[in-house]
Amino acid sequence: MCGIAGFVDFTQNSSQNDLEIITDCIAHRGPNAAGYFFDGTIGLGHRRLSILDLSAAANQPMYSANDRYVIIFNGEVYNFQEIAPALDVKMKTTSDTEVILEAFVQWGPDFVHQLNGMFAFAIYDKQVQKFFLYRDRMGIKPVYYYYDGQRFAFSSELKSLVKLPFLAGKLTLNKEAISQFLYLGYIPRPNSIYAEIRKMDSGSYLVLNQHGLETINYWRLSDQVQADVWQNEAEAKEKLKDLVLSSVQYRMISDVPFGTFLSGGIDSSLVTAAAAQVADKPVKTFSIGFKDGKHNEAQFARAVSQHLKTDHHEFTVTEKEALNWVDKLTQIYDEPFADSSAIPTLLVSELSRQHVTMTLSGDGGDELFLGYGMYQWANRLQKPFVNTFKAPIATALSYLGNRYERAAHVFRYPSSSRIKSHIFSQEQYLFSETEIKHLLTPGFSAFPAIQESWNLPNRELTAMEQQAFFDMQYYLQDDLLVKVDRATMTHSLETRVPLLDYRLVEFALNLSPDLKVKNGVAKYLLKQVLYDFVPAEIFNRPKWGFSIPLGSWLKGDLQYLMADYLNEKVVTQLGVVNYTEVERLKKLFLGGKDYLYNRVWLLIILHKWLLHK
Structure with a gap:
C-alpha cells in the first residue's frame, strides 16, 4: 500500500516542485521511498510502503520493458504470480507493480478484468500522451480528482489536491455534500466537501488525452446480481468456505510481517481462523478494549485467540488515550467525517504497527450477509400496514422514552423512494431530511440527494437485500473503507480486506437471503463456516460494534467541544446552520x-472542519 498523486496539465504551467509538494504531503502513506516522473505536461508522484519485493528495483514510478509506459500504483494485486507467466516479458522484479504494467502493455486497457486485488494506479503512455487511472471494484483504495478541461489532478488523499498551486483560491464548499454529511455522517461519492473535487467511482477507469476525459465502468455491483441464487445450504457452505480460505490465502502473500485485527466478532474471527488454517506459524492478532466495560470486547477476542492459538496482542485503552485522537480527526480525514469508530481503529492500528506492516480486517461481512439490525427495519417498513399507519405509530412511540423516541424517527420516512437512506440515517442517530431542512440556513439548504434504486433486470431483491445493496454502494465504500484506509495509513500500516474479494462479493450477492438470515439468525451461513473453526458458544452474545462511549464522553471530557465549536459566535460566523436549532439540540x-449524541457530534465535526480548513 502506498500513496499516489499527480497531474496532467495541458497548459504546461505546472512544475516538478508542484508535484513534489502534493506527493510529499502524503508521505505517511509510504515512508520507505519517494519517486517522481515529470515531462512538462504530466507529473506522477509516488510514496512507497514496501510490502512485496523490498528492493529498490521495485520503487516507483516504474517503466515498462519497452520504456513507452510509466506507472504509479497504490494497493496490491494478489494473483500477480498467476498472471506473470502468461506475459511475454522477462521480469526484473518480484513485485506486482511490474506485472500490472506489462499486462497493460500486452493486453490493453481492459486487462483490469484479470486483476484480483485492491488498487488505484495511473499509467501514462508517453508516445501518444494518453493517461489512464484505475480504481478497484469495491473502492478499497481511494482516488480523488479534479478536472477543468485543461488540467487534471489526482491523489490518494484530498489533502494533496488542496495543496496544488493551480487550485489555490479556486476551491468552494459543496453545499450538497454538507447536507449529505448531516444525513449520513460521511460524504458519498462522487461528492467531496469541495465542489470542484470528485471521488472516483469504484470499478472504473478514466482515460484522458487532449481531446477530453472519458470514464469506463468495467465492473458494477448491479451487474453481478444473477437470476439464480445459491439455495442448497450444504453446497453454498462448501463454496463459501472455499472462497474465504482462498481469499485469505491470497492476502497473506507478503514480504513483511503481518497479523489480523481481532475484535472477537464474527467477521474478524472468521478471517483470523482462515489465516490460522493457512499459516505455518501462529498468526499475530491485535485487539483493543476500553476500561468502560460496555465497550470492551477484549475478553471475546482473547477467547477466540486462545482457541486458535494465535500470538495475541491486547491493548486496554484509557479514555485519555482515545481522546488524544479527537482533535486530529479532521486533519486525518480531510473533510467532515463523523464515524467515531475511527478512534478505536486509529488506536488498534497504532498498536499493530509496532509489530507488523500489514494486517487483515473483517470489513464487509455485515453488508454481504445481512448482519445489521437496520435490515430488519427494511423488512418492517415495507409492510402495507406500517406504511398506512406510520404517522400514528411514530406519535405513540415518541411518548415512551428515549429508546422508543429514536424508533419513532425511523417511522417518519418521507417517501418509499428514499426509505433506504432514511433507515440508515435514523439507525445511526443522524439528522433526518426534515430536521436538515430546519437546520440549514437558506444559502445551504440543499436536499441530500443520493441514488437509492438500480436497474437489476435479472432478479428482484427483497427489502433486506435492497437495504444491504444500498450499504454496499455507499456506507461500506465511502465510510467504512475510508475509515480503515486513513486510520491505518496514518501509521503506515497496510490493511487488506479478504471478505471483499470480488469473487466473495459476487457469491454473496447471489446467495439466497434465506441462508443469510435463518430462523432469526443473521449472517447464518457465514457463522456456519466460522463454527467449523471456532466453537459457536464463544459467540453467544449480542452483537456490539467497534465503538466508543461517545455519548457519555460528550457530557464529560469532550463537552469542551460543544463550547468551542457550537457556541453562538462560531455557528453564526460560519453561517451554515441556524444557531437556534443548535442551541435547542444541545x-x-x-x-x-x-x-x-451523534447529531451533536456531526455538528462539532462540521464546524471544527469549517473553522480550521
Whole structure:
C-alpha cells in the first residue's frame, strides 16, 4: 500500500516542485521511498510502503520493458504470480507493480478484468500522451480528482489536491455534500466537501488525452446480481468456505510481517481462523478494549485467540488515550467525517504497527450477509400496514422514552423512494431530511440527494437485500473503507480486506437471503463456516460494534467541544446552520435525550472542519 498523486496539465504551467509538494504531503502513506516522473505536461508522484519485493528495483514510478509506459500504483494485486507467466516479458522484479504494467502493455486497457486485488494506479503512455487511472471494484483504495478541461489532478488523499498551486483560491464548499454529511455522517461519492473535487467511482477507469476525459465502468455491483441464487445450504457452505480460505490465502502473500485485527466478532474471527488454517506459524492478532466495560470486547477476542492459538496482542485503552485522537480527526480525514469508530481503529492500528506492516480486517461481512439490525427495519417498513399507519405509530412511540423516541424517527420516512437512506440515517442517530431542512440556513439548504434504486433486470431483491445493496454502494465504500484506509495509513500500516474479494462479493450477492438470515439468525451461513473453526458458544452474545462511549464522553471530557465549536459566535460566523436549532439540540441532549449524541457530534465535526480548513 502506498500513496499516489499527480497531474496532467495541458497548459504546461505546472512544475516538478508542484508535484513534489502534493506527493510529499502524503508521505505517511509510504515512508520507505519517494519517486517522481515529470515531462512538462504530466507529473506522477509516488510514496512507497514496501510490502512485496523490498528492493529498490521495485520503487516507483516504474517503466515498462519497452520504456513507452510509466506507472504509479497504490494497493496490491494478489494473483500477480498467476498472471506473470502468461506475459511475454522477462521480469526484473518480484513485485506486482511490474506485472500490472506489462499486462497493460500486452493486453490493453481492459486487462483490469484479470486483476484480483485492491488498487488505484495511473499509467501514462508517453508516445501518444494518453493517461489512464484505475480504481478497484469495491473502492478499497481511494482516488480523488479534479478536472477543468485543461488540467487534471489526482491523489490518494484530498489533502494533496488542496495543496496544488493551480487550485489555490479556486476551491468552494459543496453545499450538497454538507447536507449529505448531516444525513449520513460521511460524504458519498462522487461528492467531496469541495465542489470542484470528485471521488472516483469504484470499478472504473478514466482515460484522458487532449481531446477530453472519458470514464469506463468495467465492473458494477448491479451487474453481478444473477437470476439464480445459491439455495442448497450444504453446497453454498462448501463454496463459501472455499472462497474465504482462498481469499485469505491470497492476502497473506507478503514480504513483511503481518497479523489480523481481532475484535472477537464474527467477521474478524472468521478471517483470523482462515489465516490460522493457512499459516505455518501462529498468526499475530491485535485487539483493543476500553476500561468502560460496555465497550470492551477484549475478553471475546482473547477467547477466540486462545482457541486458535494465535500470538495475541491486547491493548486496554484509557479514555485519555482515545481522546488524544479527537482533535486530529479532521486533519486525518480531510473533510467532515463523523464515524467515531475511527478512534478505536486509529488506536488498534497504532498498536499493530509496532509489530507488523500489514494486517487483515473483517470489513464487509455485515453488508454481504445481512448482519445489521437496520435490515430488519427494511423488512418492517415495507409492510402495507406500517406504511398506512406510520404517522400514528411514530406519535405513540415518541411518548415512551428515549429508546422508543429514536424508533419513532425511523417511522417518519418521507417517501418509499428514499426509505433506504432514511433507515440508515435514523439507525445511526443522524439528522433526518426534515430536521436538515430546519437546520440549514437558506444559502445551504440543499436536499441530500443520493441514488437509492438500480436497474437489476435479472432478479428482484427483497427489502433486506435492497437495504444491504444500498450499504454496499455507499456506507461500506465511502465510510467504512475510508475509515480503515486513513486510520491505518496514518501509521503506515497496510490493511487488506479478504471478505471483499470480488469473487466473495459476487457469491454473496447471489446467495439466497434465506441462508443469510435463518430462523432469526443473521449472517447464518457465514457463522456456519466460522463454527467449523471456532466453537459457536464463544459467540453467544449480542452483537456490539467497534465503538466508543461517545455519548457519555460528550457530557464529560469532550463537552469542551460543544463550547468551542457550537457556541453562538462560531455557528453564526460560519453561517451554515441556524444557531437556534443548535442551541435547542444541545439543551435536549444535555437534558437527558442521550440518543441525540451523534447529531451533536456531526455538528462539532462540521464546524471544527469549517473553522480550521
